[in-house]
Amino acid sequence: xxxxxxxxxxxxxxxxxxxxxxxxxxxxxxxxxxxxxxxxxxxxxxxxxxxxxxxxxxxxxxxxxxxxxxxxxxxxxxxxxxxxxxxxxxxxxxxxxxxxxxxxxxxxxxxxxxxxxxxxxxxxxxxxxxxxxxxxxxxxxxxxxxxxxxxxxxxxxxxxxxxxxxxxxxxxxxxxxxxxxxxxxxxxxxxxxxxxxxxxxxxxxxxxxxxxxxxxxxxxxxxxxxxxxxxxxxxxxxxxxxxxxxxxxxxxxxxxxxxxxxxxxxxxxxxxxxxxxxxxxxxxxxxxxx
Amino acid sequence: xxxxxxxxxxxxxxxxxxxxxxxxxxxxxxxxxxxxxxxxxxxxxxxxxxxxxxxxxxxxxxxxxxxxxxxxxxxxxxxxxxxxxxxxxxxxxxxxxxxxxxxxxxxxxxxxxxxxxxxxxxxxxxxxxxxxxxxxxxxxxxxxxxxxxxxxxxxxxxxxxxxxxxxxxxxxxxxxxxxxxxxxxxxxxxxxxxxxxxxxxxxxxxxxxxxxxxxxxxxxxxxxxxxxxxxxxxxxxxxxxxxxxxxxxxxxxxxxxxxxxxxxxxxxxxxxxxxxxx
Ligand SMILES: Nc1ncnc2c1ncn2[C@@H]1O[C@H](COP(=O)(O)OP(=O)(O)OP(=O)(O)O)[C@@H](O)[C@H]1O
Ligand SMILES: [Mg+2]
Numbered sequence: 001x002x003x004x005x006x007x008x009x010x011x012x013x014x015x016x017x018x019x020x021x022x023x024x025x026x027x028x029x030x031x032x033x034x035x036x037x038x039x040x041x042x043x044x045x046x047x048x049x050x051x052x053x054x055x056x057x058x059x060x061x062x063x064x065x066x067x068x069x070x071x072x073x074x075x076x077x078x079x080x081x082x083x084x085x086x087x088x089x090x091x092x093x094x095x096x097x098x099x100x101x102x103x104x105x106x107x108x109x110x111x112x113x114x115x116x117x118x119x120x121x122x123x124x125x126x127x128x129x130x131x132x133x134x135x136x137x138x139x140x141x142x143x144x145x146x147x148x149x150x151x152x153x154x155x156x157x158x159x160x161x162x163x164x165x166x167x168x169x170x171x172x173x174x175x176x177x178x179x180x181x182x183x184x185x186x187x188x189x190x191x192x193x194x195x196x197x198x199x200x201x202x203x204x205x206x207x208x209x210x211x212x213x214x215x216x217x218x219x220x221x222x223x224x225x226x227x228x229x230x231x232x233x234x235x236x237x238x239x240x241x242x243x244x245x246x247x248x249x250x251x252x253x254x255x256x257x258x259x260x261x262x263x264x265x266x267x268x269x270x271x272x273x274x275x276x277x278x279x280x281x282x283x284x285x286x287x288x289x290x
Numbered sequence: 291x292x293x294x295x296x297x298x299x300x301x302x303x304x305x306x307x308x309x310x311x312x313x314x315x316x317x318x319x320x321x322x323x324x325x326x327x328x329x330x331x332x333x334x335x336x337x338x339x340x341x342x343x344x345x346x347x348x349x350x351x352x353x354x355x356x357x358x359x360x361x362x363x364x365x366x367x368x369x370x371x372x373x374x375x376x377x378x379x380x381x382x383x384x385x386x387x388x389x390x391x392x393x394x395x396x397x398x399x400x401x402x403x404x405x406x407x408x409x410x411x412x413x414x415x416x417x418x419x420x421x422x423x424x425x426x427x428x429x430x431x432x433x434x435x436x437x438x439x440x441x442x443x444x445x446x447x448x449x450x451x452x453x454x455x456x457x458x459x460x461x462x463x464x465x466x467x468x469x470x471x472x473x474x475x476x477x478x479x480x481x482x483x484x485x486x487x488x489x490x491x492x493x494x495x496x497x498x499x500x501x502x503x504x505x506x507x508x509x510x511x512x513x514x515x516x517x518x519x520x521x522x523x524x525x526x527x528x529x530x531x532x533x534x535x536x537x538x539x540x541x542x543x544x545x546x547x548x549x550x551x552x553x554x555x556x557x558x559x560x561x562x563x564x565x566x567x568x
Contacts, residue, residue: 017301017352051469054473056469056472056473083475083477086472086473086474086475087475090473091470091473093466093469093470093473096470098466098467098496098499098500099467099470099471099492099496100496101491101492101493101495101496102492111471111474111476111492112474112475115474115475115476115477116475148499162474163473163474166474166475
């Protein structure tokens, strides 16, 4: 599913003293198959934008199509397709573990599946739940546990499994690794890659504050500032704008920073800013100039 | 959206009304409520409403915010008014309109509805112009005589301010959880009452858990800063009455006197208006 936003605008608390223009003329295309990173400082409109993608915030002004669903069409028509849309566009909110509610892990993960497929037989539900949990590396021993007894990282996996259970084509995650330890972060990112590489989820969109993480993992990025998109494109293009990114209080990946500093002392290397590529380029530069 | 709840939401400004001592505002609200209940006829109510209107104008709060506060009680108002019309006990000399409807019944229902609405609008003006913190400061100070009989005034005030402060936080949290469950296909807008009530479970449980968690964290944070509701605590902001407050009190005294006069001379006034009209 291709996601196309054209001149999307959104204002919170319209017509009041507290009105906030959260999105201003946002135009963005998220191609099917991409691993899309959305970055921007606090309050720049990232969460507002992604909540448009599955209809949690109705389109107010502008155009938005997700696959063959035109979300900017007649609201009455659009509402009828919300269920279909939400099954296809899975949304994992920030700190998703706070939305766990059921008595057992099984019941919590099954919640979404039963909502989207009300006619499912018990064994279908079981297969789907087992499948989703095993994708996240959680074995059968977790099924009957209370979600509240798990560790923070485990809770988060259960919550993500609760979204994956409906087999979404697009998975949107708002700061998925916030609050995890470094090992937990790496594991979760590796997991997302596995989902993406195996085509289990075709398109992944993540919101992140960590430039290194975005640079290492994403195929495309969009940079939000004050409700507008200031940069979009491949990470190696966007992260060339070291000065502007610093001005936006975001900074750049360490590889991009180093490349920039090296340039200042006359060492010019051409890298896509992934750590692997950066090291290779440095190594070959070193060898060539020895 | 849930965060639209007007009641209990502060409207920041720097107006005359905002700057009044919270104790004054609480006492004025009480006086206003007394006025509404003492008033026996529309003249008295009109005077009370005039007072409210002037207060609203001076506060700079838009009238729409005040009107929004009625939304929550509109059902109650209509319901009580209907009961009053239908179960009006006619007295001799009343004007019978049709069926069991009397003109006097309509009047008394309208009067009651207006009373309720004025009450809520007045109270919401207080919360719109006073921060929760200064509101509880005011209540604490007004209740302080009760300390003599060992009533835990300070603790009560603290509980109140925490409760008031939690309303917007919990409203935000509720919205977040509702969105998260909607994203998982939860449907809150269709089905019968029972299935709708059931649909709330995935919202209420996380909300309760998070309220407890917040409570725990707040308690720990207060302990960590050695909070104890001890007698030697001093206040960051000391409340002081000023000329402003005196003026406000004088106006209200005059108004109450006016309402009482209207009560006594109401019948004559009606007669006067009627004669002028014809
Ligand atoms: N429910 C709401 N009501 C009113 N204003 C809101 C609401 N949600 C967000 N805003 C405002 O809209 C703007 C954009 O918020 P948004 O949550 O989209 O930012 P964000 O980029 O996700 O920030 P963060 O990185 O902190 O999550 C902010 O100015 C915010 O204060
Ligand atoms: Mg956000």
